[in-house]
Structures are given as C-alpha cells and as structure tokens.
Amino acid sequence: MGFKEARQKAHDVWASLVDNKRPLIFAGAASCGRAAGVQSVISAFRTRLAEKGIEASIIEVGCVGMCYLEPIIDIKMPGKPRVSYSNINPARARKLIADHIIGGEVCEDLAIGTVGEQRADGIPGLFEHPMLAAQNRRVLRNCGLIDPTNIDHYIATGGYSGIEKAIEIGPEATIEMVKKSGLRGRGGAGFPTYRKWEFCRRSPGTPKFLICNADEGDPGAFMNRSLLEGDPHAVLEGMLIAGLAIGSSKGIIYARAEYPLAVERLKIALAQMSEYGLLGDGIMGSSFSFEIELEEGAGAFVCGEETALIAALEGRRGMPRPRPPFPAVSGLWGKPTNVNNVETLGNLPQILINGPDWFAELGTEKSKGTKTFALAGKVKRTGLVEVALGTKLRDIVFSIGGGILDEKKFKAVQTGGPSGGCIPLEMLDLPVDYERLAEAGSIMGSGGMVVMDESTCPVDIAHYFISFTQQESCGKCPPCRIGTNKMLGILQKIKSGKGTMRDLALLEELALTVKRASLCGLGQTAPNPVLSTLRYFRDEYIEHIRNRRCPAGVCRKPRKKAADNHNSNSVADATGGE
Amino acid sequence: MTDNNGDYGTGRGRLISALAKIQKKHGYLPEDALSELSRKMGISKSEVYGVATFYSQFKFDPPAKHTLHICLGTACHVRGGMKILESVRKRFKVNPGETTEDRKFALERVACLGCCALAPVVVLDGEIHGKMTPESVDKLIDDLDAPERGV
Incomplete structure (x- = not known):
C-alpha cells in the first residue's frame, strides 16, 4: 500500500469516529489512568454494555495531562459532541451508561468539558478549562485524543506528513529548517539540534546511528512517558526525519525499563510502520531507507547520559566516558552517532509541516517553541x-x-x-x-x-536528591563517587541536628568541587539541589544547626536508642527518610 | 543492540538482552545460566556478572511470591512515600531489596514510576496503584489471595 492510499484509508477511519454510528467510549489509559484504576472502569463498561445489549466501541487513549482528574472517560454518541468526564469509578460508569448512553442526557455533574468543535448545552469546551487554557499543546496535541495503538488516527491528524516534506526537500534543507526554528535539545542541556545533526552528518563513517534517548530517569519527571504512551508515532516520525537529516539508516530507541506500557505501545507502533511501508527500503517511494530497533534499558539512571547509554547498547556497564570524541564523531561501535531526546524528536514533524516561523513564534529570544x-x-x-x-x-x-x-x-x-x-x-x-x-x-x-x-524542608529535599545521585553514581570518577557520598553524610548530620557551621562550609566547598571535577553530567549537576537550597534557604540550614530544629517539621532527631537500627544500612539512611 | 554483521561489534551488544531473556524465563539470573551464557558468548564470567550487577533490573535471587515496589520519586517523597515504606518495612521486617524468609513477600523501592501526579504510588505484583496511604497499602496486601500477616 502506497502512502497516499494509506492516508485515504486513515481519513476514512477517522471520519467514522467523527461521524460515529454507534456510541464511542474513550478511556484515558496511560500509566496514570491505570494507577487511578481505569481498568476496573473499562471492565465495568464492558459488563454493563453487554448486559444491556448495547453495541459500543471502547477506545483506549493516552493522557490529556489532567492526571489529577483520572480516570477520565469521554463519551460520544452518534451525531452528538464528545463529552469528557472525570473521576470515573465503576459505579459512575454504570450511571454514565444509564444517563448518557441510554438516556441521551449529558451528566453535567461529572462532565469537565467537550472535545472537538461540537458543544453541549451548559458544558464548556475541555480546552477552556483553566488547566488547559493557558497551555500551548503542540507536542502533546494528540495525547488523550487519539488511539495511540492506531496508526490511522495519527495519519488522519496530519501524521507522517512531516517526513513526507523532509523527503521532498532533502536533508540539507531539513537541517536548515530546524536551524531556523531554533529548536534546542529537550533532554535538558539545550544544545541546538541542528548543530548536533550537522556534526554527525559531516562525520565520515558508515553506518551512522540515530538514537532516541527514552531513558527518562529523573524522579518527578514523566513527560517522555506520557508522549510515548499517548502519541508514539510522533516520536517515531521524528526519528525518520532526524535519520534522514544526518544520513542514517539505523535508528535505535533506548527505552527505560520502568516504562512497560510505553515499550508496549512503541512495539505496536513499529509493527504498524512496517506494515505501512514507513520503515525499511525506499520509504514513501524515495531512496531513503531506515530501520528502527527498540532496546529496553535494564535500570540505571546514568544511562540517560549519552556516552553511558552507548556503553549500555554495546553490552557493557553503563559508564560514561570523557568527551571528545563526541558521539557525533565516534559513538556506537565507534561510528558517528546522534542522540536525541524523545521530546526533541516529537517536535520535528510539526516543524516540517508548519514551518520554522510557526515554531519560533512561541518562546523567548534564545529559547523557542x-x-x-x-x-x-x-x-x-x-x-x-x-x-x-x-x-x-x-x-x-x-x-x-x-x-x-x-x-x-x-x-x-x-x-x-x-x-x-x-x-x-x-x-x-x-x-x-x-x-x-x-x-x-x-x-x-x-x-x-x-x-x-511550607511543610517541605529544603534540607530534606537536598538530602533526598543527593541520596539519589549518590546511589546512581556509576563510581567511575572519584569526585562524584566519593563527593556525593561525603555530601550525603554531612546532610544526614545536619538533618539529625548534629551539624556544625563548619559542616556547612565543608558542604559548600565539596559541592563546588564535585560540580567542577566530575566526569559527566550526573556528577557535574548533582550538587545543584544543595547549592540552590543553600542559596535561597540558608537560614533553614542554620536553624537545623544552631537550634537543632527543622522549621518545616520534616527532619526529626534520630531515636535515642540505636536498637531499632538493627541494620547499619537502614532504610532511612538509604532512602533519605527521617 | 544487535550489530548486524561482523563489520563492527562482536555480538557483545546482545549481552544485556540475553540477560533480560534469562531473567524473563527464571524470574532471576541463576548462576548456572550465567556460566552457560559466558561460555556461549565468549565473555568471561566475571564480566558477565559485572554487567549484570550494574543494572538494577537484574536479580540474583528467585522472586518472591508477591513483590511490592514503593515509588520514592520526588513527588512521592514530598507526598509521603517514605511513610508507606516505613510502615511496610515494620510490618514485614524487611528492608528494600529484601525478601521475607518464607519468600512470600519482597519489598523494593523504585526511583520514579512517572505517575507523579498520582503520588504516592506503589506497584503490587505489576499493578500500579495511585494516591496511596500506609493504610490503603496495608489493605492491598491484606487482599492478596494468601495474606501473609505477621511474617
């Protein structure tokens, strides 16, 4: 099937959703929806629909980003608007069937908004909700709205038009377009994407590798998980575009082991790409050939660092190495390698479709989009x-x-x-x-x-992060291996009311040394939580030291008897607890 | 990561996925399976072991009947994940990474499951549960098919 026919088919599939003949139930079934119990809601729908003899389709979608309202269920009756409901449990699911699906009445008390152009009386548009109204959802445009396991939904909403454009204009013009857009790496460091690409494109050696870094390991971060679960094709299309730009025919996704659902959705998406001729030789009838392989990580935070990630792909301990040589010159198996973050890749299709000016209309002078x-x-x-x-x-x-x-x-x-x-x-x-x-x-x-x-203690937070980086330090370079350990010890001392002002000075000195002397980004940035809390909340550190008191009431003095600590490696020590 | 042909790499790139395969089959990495892998791949046993121990997903003991992962990501930390960990630790007298003597219950901590908006989060036997408290986790454990009270 050529891409033109595929696109036609996708539009037909999409049209049947917009102009549906039977009731449609969209269930927010990303990891967060699952954590909130959407699976029992889905089975409640299935059971009751079967009992009532109603033919309806249940479509699992990603996350619209309103995780606090999960489980979120959308219902669309034929010819009627798609209405979103929040905090649905099995009992409410049965109510929605009785009132909305059978009775045809929107349950106003549970509704949070309508999706799409049609409106229901008395219900605002979902995207007018205060949480969504101030956002510019571009990368996440499809999350929560389309079925991530259905490539037709992605194609019908403009998917794979970006790679079509890139093939049409060629690699040089693609790089130029991304340069003009001002896109910078979304993994954190913010290096201009086009420059990374140029280095890799110009490096001699074949094959060249394009790696998608999906090893999202920061505690408290789930952007990449949501995008991969909600709209995997956007990232995969971005890989095609980046692959074309750098002259690579081999893409690899390195996905975090703790994200089983994202991995599952990627596997489905990759199989669909093959089926649609979007992988392999002569993509869209051009001379561009590209393969994508999915590799699951085995659990190591440091593998988010690109040279450590490459070591893991080569079957070694995931330890970073000094740069240069940069991966663009000598990366995986010594070949030119470009590593891009999930979100960076997810931005590419729309830059190609809408143009660099559209992308750059949002943002600041140096940070676009x-x-x-x-x-x-x-x-x-x-x-x-x-x-x-x-x-x-x-x-x-x-x-x-x-x-x-x-x-x-x-x-x-x-x-x-x-x-x-x-x-x-x-x-x-x-x-x-x-x-x-x-x-x-x-x-x-x-x-x-x-x-x-106000009930969060900055010293506790600094201790929490250092205990994390200390555990995740790969141990290769001493500043990080020993420095984070010593910093953790001092923070523990301050937390438990045994710190001195000398400790505080030493902590600061150590932090600066670890920052300057560590080999990779993990160690170079590990002291940041300490330095920033010292900068803004020094008085709270001093309160812990001088008055042996935690103003936020989080840090408690250790119990008088050490008998409870039967193990010197106690949980509290290991995890940053009291 | 497979390396197509002999032009670059040595087949070494398959080591981690081979380890994952063994773990999937046995639930952990048995010593004899590691020896066999080392022979087959021509990589010394110490190196195979060195790689395996680097990654937190690999286990060297048979899995317990039930495993509880407690998330201690930043959001879970500020919203009380530690309290859950402390309560489970007291109830079963195990530290994270340990299993009860009867091998029925294992406690693990995880840095972040990415469900921060529903913090604190736990995973019991592969199933994610959000907005937990020490009491609701207790109840989850009680509801397991064979309750292991007072281990």
Whole structure:
C-alpha cells in the first residue's frame, strides 16, 4: 500500500469516529489512568454494555495531562459532541451508561468539558478549562485524543506528513529548517539540534546511528512517558526525519525499563510502520531507507547520559566516558552517532509541516517553541502541561496548577530533578527558559517540576536528591563517587541536628568541587539541589544547626536508642527518610 | 543492540538482552545460566556478572511470591512515600531489596514510576496503584489471595 492510499484509508477511519454510528467510549489509559484504576472502569463498561445489549466501541487513549482528574472517560454518541468526564469509578460508569448512553442526557455533574468543535448545552469546551487554557499543546496535541495503538488516527491528524516534506526537500534543507526554528535539545542541556545533526552528518563513517534517548530517569519527571504512551508515532516520525537529516539508516530507541506500557505501545507502533511501508527500503517511494530497533534499558539512571547509554547498547556497564570524541564523531561501535531526546524528536514533524516561523513564534529570544513539564508535588492540579517557553513559573504553578494544596503557602518549585534546583517565592516571575533557569541556579532539565509548600524542608529535599545521585553514581570518577557520598553524610548530620557551621562550609566547598571535577553530567549537576537550597534557604540550614530544629517539621532527631537500627544500612539512611 | 554483521561489534551488544531473556524465563539470573551464557558468548564470567550487577533490573535471587515496589520519586517523597515504606518495612521486617524468609513477600523501592501526579504510588505484583496511604497499602496486601500477616 502506497502512502497516499494509506492516508485515504486513515481519513476514512477517522471520519467514522467523527461521524460515529454507534456510541464511542474513550478511556484515558496511560500509566496514570491505570494507577487511578481505569481498568476496573473499562471492565465495568464492558459488563454493563453487554448486559444491556448495547453495541459500543471502547477506545483506549493516552493522557490529556489532567492526571489529577483520572480516570477520565469521554463519551460520544452518534451525531452528538464528545463529552469528557472525570473521576470515573465503576459505579459512575454504570450511571454514565444509564444517563448518557441510554438516556441521551449529558451528566453535567461529572462532565469537565467537550472535545472537538461540537458543544453541549451548559458544558464548556475541555480546552477552556483553566488547566488547559493557558497551555500551548503542540507536542502533546494528540495525547488523550487519539488511539495511540492506531496508526490511522495519527495519519488522519496530519501524521507522517512531516517526513513526507523532509523527503521532498532533502536533508540539507531539513537541517536548515530546524536551524531556523531554533529548536534546542529537550533532554535538558539545550544544545541546538541542528548543530548536533550537522556534526554527525559531516562525520565520515558508515553506518551512522540515530538514537532516541527514552531513558527518562529523573524522579518527578514523566513527560517522555506520557508522549510515548499517548502519541508514539510522533516520536517515531521524528526519528525518520532526524535519520534522514544526518544520513542514517539505523535508528535505535533506548527505552527505560520502568516504562512497560510505553515499550508496549512503541512495539505496536513499529509493527504498524512496517506494515505501512514507513520503515525499511525506499520509504514513501524515495531512496531513503531506515530501520528502527527498540532496546529496553535494564535500570540505571546514568544511562540517560549519552556516552553511558552507548556503553549500555554495546553490552557493557553503563559508564560514561570523557568527551571528545563526541558521539557525533565516534559513538556506537565507534561510528558517528546522534542522540536525541524523545521530546526533541516529537517536535520535528510539526516543524516540517508548519514551518520554522510557526515554531519560533512561541518562546523567548534564545529559547523557542514550547516545553512540556511534569507538574507534581503540592499543587492542586497535577499533570502533564505544555507551555510556551518564557511562560512565568507563577503562571504554571498558579494559573495552570491551580495553586497550592490545602491552601498552604508556596515555598519553592524544584525544576530539573536531581540535576536542578529549587526556585523560591521571590523568583516566581522568572520566565522559564534555558538561560534564566540556569542563572537562578537551577536548570531546565528534562521538565520535572515539583512544587513544594511550607511543610517541605529544603534540607530534606537536598538530602533526598543527593541520596539519589549518590546511589546512581556509576563510581567511575572519584569526585562524584566519593563527593556525593561525603555530601550525603554531612546532610544526614545536619538533618539529625548534629551539624556544625563548619559542616556547612565543608558542604559548600565539596559541592563546588564535585560540580567542577566530575566526569559527566550526573556528577557535574548533582550538587545543584544543595547549592540552590543553600542559596535561597540558608537560614533553614542554620536553624537545623544552631537550634537543632527543622522549621518545616520534616527532619526529626534520630531515636535515642540505636536498637531499632538493627541494620547499619537502614532504610532511612538509604532512602533519605527521617 | 544487535550489530548486524561482523563489520563492527562482536555480538557483545546482545549481552544485556540475553540477560533480560534469562531473567524473563527464571524470574532471576541463576548462576548456572550465567556460566552457560559466558561460555556461549565468549565473555568471561566475571564480566558477565559485572554487567549484570550494574543494572538494577537484574536479580540474583528467585522472586518472591508477591513483590511490592514503593515509588520514592520526588513527588512521592514530598507526598509521603517514605511513610508507606516505613510502615511496610515494620510490618514485614524487611528492608528494600529484601525478601521475607518464607519468600512470600519482597519489598523494593523504585526511583520514579512517572505517575507523579498520582503520588504516592506503589506497584503490587505489576499493578500500579495511585494516591496511596500506609493504610490503603496495608489493605492491598491484606487482599492478596494468601495474606501473609505477621511474617
């Protein structure tokens, strides 16, 4: 089947959804929906529909990003608008069948909005919801709306038109287009994507490898998981475009082991691509050939670092090595290799379709486009959001996130996970872009954003992140291996009320040394949570030391008797607990 | 990562997926299976072991009947994941990474499952549960087919 026929077929499939003859039930079935219990809701629907003899289709979709309202169910009756309902449990599922599917009445008390152009009386559009209205959903445009296991849905919403365009204009013009767009790496470091591509394209040696880094390991970050679960084809199409641009015929996805659903959806998507002639020789009748292989990681945070990731793919311990040589010159098996993040790749199809100016109309001078963030922690509306770069942190936390849970006071927002830092109240008007976050002592990172309230202790948070990086340090270079361990010891001491002012000075000195002397990004950024909390919350550290008191009430003094700690490697030591 | 032909790489790229395959079959990496793999792939046993121990997914003991993973990602940490861990640890007298003596229950911690919006999250025998408390986790465990109270 040629792509033109495939596209026609996809449009027919899509039209049958828009103009449906039988009731359609869309279930938000990404990992977050599953954690909220959507599977029991789906089986409740199945059972009751069968009992009532109603023929309806249940379509599992990804996550629209409103994780706090999961499980989310959409119902679309023939000729009627698609209505979204939140917090559905099996009892409510039966109510929806009785009222909406049989009775034809929208359950206004459970509805959160309508999807698509049609409206229902008294129900606002879903995208007018305060959590969604301030967003610019570009990369996430399909998440929660289409069936991620159905390639036709993706094609019908413009999918694979980006690679069609790239094939038409060729590699050089594709790189030029991405250069003009200003796209920078979404994995955190923010290196211009086109430059990485140019290095790799110009490097001698074949084959060249294109790697999709889906080893999203930052605790508190789930952007890539959501995109892979909700719209895997967008990332895979991005791989085709990047592959074409650098002159590669071999793509590899390195996916995190803890993401079984994302892996499953990628496998389905890859099989569909083969079936549609979007992989293999002569894609879309051109001379471009490309294969994609899926590799599952085996669980190591450091493998998010590109040279460590390459080591893992070569069957070795996932330890980084010094650069240069950069992977663009000598990467996997010594061949030119380009490693791009999931979200970077997910941006490409639309840059090709809509043009670089469209992409660059959002953002700041040096940070163009949008960025997805995983909004979590002590905020009312948690979920996955996508905003124009340059959006103020305040807007993300308060307008989109709805403010702090239980009307408590905002204390800080932590960006960039274990490589980032805490940004305090005074800096809430900071526009989110690569440079401004770095100036504030944090980093953009991959997009984790964890909100902290007055009951969160900065010392505890610093301790939490250092205990994480200390455990995940691969052990190759001493500054990281020993430095993080010593920093953890000092933080433990301060937390338990035994710290001295000398410890504080030593902690700061160590942090700067680890930052400067470590081999890879893990060690170079590991001290950031300590340095940023010291910068903005030094008084709380001092309170722990001088008055042996934790102002947030999180850190407690260790029990008087050590008898409970039967194991010196106690859980509290290992995990950053009290 | 397979390496097509002999032009580059040595078949070495298949080591991790081979280990994963063994683990899928047995639930862990038995020593004799590692020896056999080492022979077959021509990689020394110490190196096979070195690679396997680097990655947290690989286990060297037979799996317990039930496994509880407690997420301690940032969001779960600030929303009380530690309290759940402490309560389970007290109930079963096991630390993360350990299994009860009767091999019925294993406790694991995981850095982040990416369900941060529903924190705190646990995974019991592969099933994800969100918005947990020590009490609701207790109940999940009680509801298992064969409750292991007072192990």
